[in-house]
Amino acid sequence: MTSTAFVGVTVIPMDRPGPVSGRTVVTDGDRITAIGPSSGIELAEGTTVIDGAGRYLLPGLADMHVHLGMWDPDPGHLALYLAEGTTVVRCLSGSITNARWRDQVRAGELIGPTILTSGPTIIGGIDGGDDELAKLPIVQPGSVAEVIDEVRAQAAGWADLIKVYDGLAPDVYLAAIETAKAEGMYVTGHLLDELPLDDIAAAGLDEVAHLDELNYHHWRGTPDQPGFALDWDAIPATARLLAETGMTVVSNLSADESMAELLADTDRVLARPEYRVVRPEVMAAWRHGRQTGVFEGQGPYRRDLELPFFKALLDGLRSAGVRILVGTDTSPLVEGAVPSKIHRELELLVESGHSPFEALTAATVNAADVVADMGRDGGFGRIVPGHRADLLLLGGNPLDDIGQTRNRVGVMARGTYHTQQRLDELLGRYLAGHAPTGVGR
Numbered sequence: 001m002t003s004t005a006f007v008g009v010t011v012i013p014m015d016r017p018g019p020v021s022g023r024t025v026v027t028d029g030d031r032i033t034a035i036g037p038s039s040g041i042e043l044a045e046g047t048t049v050i051d052g053a054g055r056y057l058l059p060g061l062a063d064m065h066v067h068l069g070m071w072d073p074d075p076g077h078l079a080l081y082l083a084e085g086t087t088v089v090r091c092l093s094g095s096i097t098n099a100r101w102r103d104q105v106r107a108g109e110l111i112g113p114t115i116l117t118s119g120p121t122i123i124g125g126i127d128g129g130d131d132e133l134a135k136l137p138i139v140q141p142g143s144v145a146e147v148i149d150e151v152r153a154q155a156a157g158w159a160d161l162i163k164v165y166d167g168l169a170p171d172v173y174l175a176a177i178e179t180a181k182a183e184g185m186y187v188t189g190h191l192l193d194e195l196p197l198d199d200i201a202a203a204g205l206d207e208v209a210h211l212d213e214l215n216y217h218h219w220r221g222t223p224d225q226p227g228f229a230l231d232w233d234a235i236p237a238t239a240r241l242l243a244e245t246g247m248t249v250v251s252n253l254s255a256d257e258s259m260a261e262l263l264a265d266t267d268r269v270l271a272r273p274e275y276r277v278v279r280p281e282v283m284a285a286w287r288h289g290r291q292t293g294v295f296e297g298q299g300p301y302r303r304d305l306e307l308p309f310f311k312a313l314l315d316g317l318r319s320a321g322v323r324i325l326v327g328t329d330t331s332p333l334v335e336g337a338v339p340s341k342i343h344r345e346l347e348l349l350v351e352s353g354h355s356p357f358e359a360l361t362a363a364t365v366n367a368a369d370v371v372a373d374m375g376r377d378g379g380f381g382r383i384v385p386g387h388r389a390d391l392l393l394l395g396g397n398p399l400d401d402i403g404q405t406r407n408r409v410g411v412m413a414r415g416t417y418h419t420q421q422r423l424d425e426l427l428g429r430y431l432a433g434h435a436p437t438g439v440g441r
């Protein structure tokens, strides 16, 4: 791989606040090798030069909650992420296929973001035919002894982290978390409604996989009952507990927002250009939404009560110093969640009270620190020598306007620079492979 240099660019290094102008950033192989004033850096012969004048260089974005193989068994869909400037994804329903893609991207055999993956989701209470269940990336341990064996096997295998989910008996759920910690594994997941947050934190859960999971600890009654309310006053105590126990929270408010919008007007929302990337059979399922069916009639509650509550909760977490990650939850089972939502997620962080720098920190620095906590390569998310060359070249300053992450000139992933035009072509090729001709696209 030849060396590449971004010359005369304004760098947003993310290891300190603010931009630094008139810089040259040099990459070699998959690493950043030098940063300095453009006047003081001598480029080796054969270096590919990219003009950075009037442009901004930001670390690539990390989408820390996706479902790769479930979204599409075709790895061509990894282009969906790169084309959005997402250079790291973390899959929270792992399969051996996801692990293979991870290894192929690392070896340069597959074009895509750097992948991390959980083991199969540890879940309970899912019914279905054996054939159907076998297709899902899940395991259903029925006892404490079984879950201990399962977590140990995942820790010894290809998993980068452990994912726990709903439906488990409380003792099985807690044993999964405790075993993961004993095995030195990072563990994320849903909260169990039956257990107080304190008990879950004490067991060692590292991360709440969705901010909205915390909702259950603030509900009084259910939305269809008179007297239902959300307990706003408890926000500071929740935030303090999470901060004190060092738990991380993945914000995926964009999925909550999509749900509220879809409940209001499914067809109009799904006709938006951002949904052209959804495979026809997934789109058909979304039109007759599983979730939107279950939540029928909850549109106004979700828009007018729940979303403002989530924003206040997110701001409570921010001000208490809880580490926030961003995730889109892109999955065929989550209506309206697609890779481009990472930009909406950043906007929602800002709408909730994050500064643009804090929002970008969630999508870069915090993700890198979590990956380091997972015992994997956390050398990304900051533009410093030695870190992986995952970079976005933007046409405007995202510290002034967070929407500028949508204004990309190009994306560098693991040291390979793709112009946005090339990424859009790659995406076009992938879409042509699954699009029915001319229908609603």
Ligand SMILES: [Zn+2]
Pocket: 065, 066, 067, 092, 329, 331
């Ligand atoms: Zn998910």
